[in-house]
Amino acid sequence: MEAIATLGRGTLNTVQVLGRSALFMLYALYAAIIPPYRFSRVLKEIEFIGAKSFLIILVTSLFTGMVLALQGYYTLSKFGAQGVLGSAVALSIIRELGPVLCALMVTGRAGSAITAEIGIMKITDQVPALEMMAIEPIKFIVSPKIVAALISLPLLTAFFDLVGIVGGYLVGVLMLGVNEGSFFGEMIRATEFSDIYGGIIKSLAFGFLIAWISCFIGYNAKATTEGVSSATTNAVVITSLSILVIDYVITSVLL
Amino acid sequence: MIRVENLNNRFGHIVTANNVSCHFEEKKVTVLLGGSGSGKSTLLKEMVGLGRPDSGSIMFEGKDITRLNRKELYELRKKMGMLFQGSALFNSLNIFENIAFPLREHTNLSDSVIKTIIKIKLEMVGLRGVEHMMPSQLSGGMTKRVGLARAIVLDPKVVFYDEPTSGLDPIASGVIDKLILDLNKKLGVTSIVVSHDIESAFRIADKIIILFYGNLIAEGTPEEIKNSADPKVRQFVEGSPDGPIPFTLTDKDFIEDILIG
Numbered sequence: 001m002e003a004i005a006t007l008g009r010g011t012l013n014t015v016q017v018l019g020r021s022a023l024f025m026l027y028a029l030y031a032a033i034i035p036p037y038r039f040s041r042v043l044k045e046i047e048f049i050g051a052k053s054f055l056i057i058l059v060t061s062l063f064t065g066m067v068l069a070l071q072g073y074y075t076l077s078k079f080g081a082q083g084v085l086g087s088a089v090a091l092s093i094i095r096e097l098g099p100v101l102c103a104l105m106v107t108g109r110a111g112s113a114i115t116a117e118i119g120i121m122k123i124t125d126q127v128p129a130l131e132m133m134a135i136e137p138i139k140f141i142v143s144p145k146i147v148a149a150l151i152s153l154p155l156l157t158a159f160f161d162l163v164g165i166v167g168g169y170l171v172g173v174l175m176l177g178v179n180e181g182s183f184f185g186e187m188i189r190a191t192e193f194s195d196i197y198g199g200i201i202k203s204l205a206f207g208f209l210i211a212w213i214s215c216f217i218g219y220n221a222k223a224t225t226e227g228v229s230s231a232t233t234n235a236v237v238i239t240s241l242s243i244l245v246i247d248y249v250i251t252s253v254l255l
Numbered sequence: 256m257i258r259v260e261n262l263n264n265r266f267g268h269i270v271t272a273n274n275v276s277c278h279f280e281e282k283k284v285t286v287l288l289g290g291s292g293s294g295k296s297t298l299l300k301e302m303v304g305l306g307r308p309d310s311g312s313i314m315f316e317g318k319d320i321t322r323l324n325r326k327e328l329y330e331l332r333k334k335m336g337m338l339f340q341g342s343a344l345f346n347s348l349n350i351f352e353n354i355a356f357p358l359r360e361h362t363n364l365s366d367s368v369i370k371t372i373i374k375i376k377l378e379m380v381g382l383r384g385v386e387h388m389m390p391s392q393l394s395g396g397m398t399k400r401v402g403l404a405r406a407i408v409l410d411p412k413v414v415f416y417d418e419p420t421s422g423l424d425p426i427a428s429g430v431i432d433k434l435i436l437d438l439n440k441k442l443g444v445t446s447i448v449v450s451h452d453i454e455s456a457f458r459i460a461d462k463i464i465i466l467f468y469g470n471l472i473a474e475g476t477p478e479e480i481k482n483s484a485d486p487k488v489r490q491f492v493e494g495s496p497d498g499p500i501p502f503t504l505t506d507k508d509f510i511e512d513i514l515i516g
Contacts, residue, residue: 124341124343124346125339125340125341125343126343126344126345126346128305128339129337129343129345131305131332132303132305132332132335132336132337133332133356133357133361134329134330134332134357134360134361135360136329
């Protein structure tokens with residue numbers, strides 16, 4: 001009997017949290033589209049989520065492209081098909097690795113920071129202070145982050161794709177000696193527009209997830225030091241897992 | 256100014272307000288005293304609309320704060336200032352931007368006017384010259400003073416102080432007490448102070464209200480409170496560890512508890 005009650009309570013709690021997070025997100029979106037707009041806040045968040053992620057995205061994408069070329073060359077040469085290396089690298093990055101790895105890196109860098117920032121604002125009474133100054137905290141803190149994530153992630157993903165392909169070129173063509181013409185020729189022939197916009201759709205969805213989950217968890221963190229630290233961990237774990245699950249869902253819908 | 260009527264609050268089975276009624280007079284300093292868990296902070300939150308009571312009403316300018324919607328509440332809050340216990344300054348903004356924040360949000364004043372207003376407010380709290388420092392570079396007492404400057408920047412009618420002297424050294428506490436009195440006397444700001452600092456309460460209060468586990472046990476001028484015969488009030492004033500407010504949590508006999516378990 002106790003077990004059933006526990007199960008029921010757990011389910012109810014989960015459903016409740018999901019419901020609250022949905023309302024939270026809807027409210028933040030609604031607050032984002034009604035004036036007054038906070039362009040300067042959005043720009044600041046784009047700087048934080050987007051511009052400051054440039055370096056880690058640069059390194060991640062360069063090495064991802066390089067290792068893909070290395071692995072791809074090894075596998076493809078078994079069939080004597082080194083010529084299609086360019087398309088193999090480009091399609092893996094554009095369709096899959098670009099959006100996913102980009103989102104995971106941004107989660108680790110910016111998602112955790114967003115949760116911690118909002119959690120600390122709560123501990124130090126900055127959220128009620130906004131309320132007391134008659135400023136809507138969700139509109140002020142959360143909405144700009146969502147807009148900024150929706151703008152930043154596709155751009156970062158495009159940048160990831162580009163640098164990843166350059167990485168593949170460095171290893172495939174310059175190091176392993178794949179013919180330059182067939183590397184790019186195959187790439188252009190095999191890559192369709194739908195591959196690219198599929199990747200962009202994914203990056204939009206991931207940007208939305210990152211902002212939503214990290215803001216919601218930060219906003220609901222317990223107002224203690226442990227509360228914020230566990231919220232930060234939870235935000236990263238839950239966001240990363242959701243990205244992988246949603247990635248599968250979007251891929252299966254788009255195919 | 257603010258009238259609390261038949262207010263009831265409970266968290267689970269802990270009662271934090273038991274039919275509390277009291278009145279905070281205009282242009283006076285009222286100190287709400289009580290130990291931890293007395294319900295004074297909850298009452299403060301409800302007076303500014305950051306929390307809602309289970310029942311009862313809180314009247315401010317003819318409106319019941321407990322029944323306002325968000326928009327009405329925000330309109331009313333422009334007439335309220337609040338100094339938070341930890342000052343609640345935005346640590347990403349410097350002192351100038353922190354104080355300028357409500358002005359930039361709610362007014363269309365030009366930069367030069369904002370600059371002047373901030374000079375005036377900082378002068379009031381004795382901190383002119385710290386505009387370009389970050390909150391983390393100031394001491395606890397100084398951040399409280401900046402927090403106060405920010406709380407009064409829109410010239411509110413009421414200022415709420417949440418434990419303004421807790422965690423401060425005696426000199427810094429004295430400074431805050433003086434600032435509360437100054438604001439009250441010079442600007443006629445109604446001041447509502449939540450505190451457990453009895454010394455400070457006697458220095459600044461026109462009226463003291465003592466809460467004890469959700470019950471209002473005393474209400475009066477500092478003189479009346481000092482001379483009260485109520486044993487609970489006496490214990491609070493004298494700070495005795497044991498008395499009507501017990502030292503131990505359980506009323507089970509100690510020897511019995513050890514022997515029988």
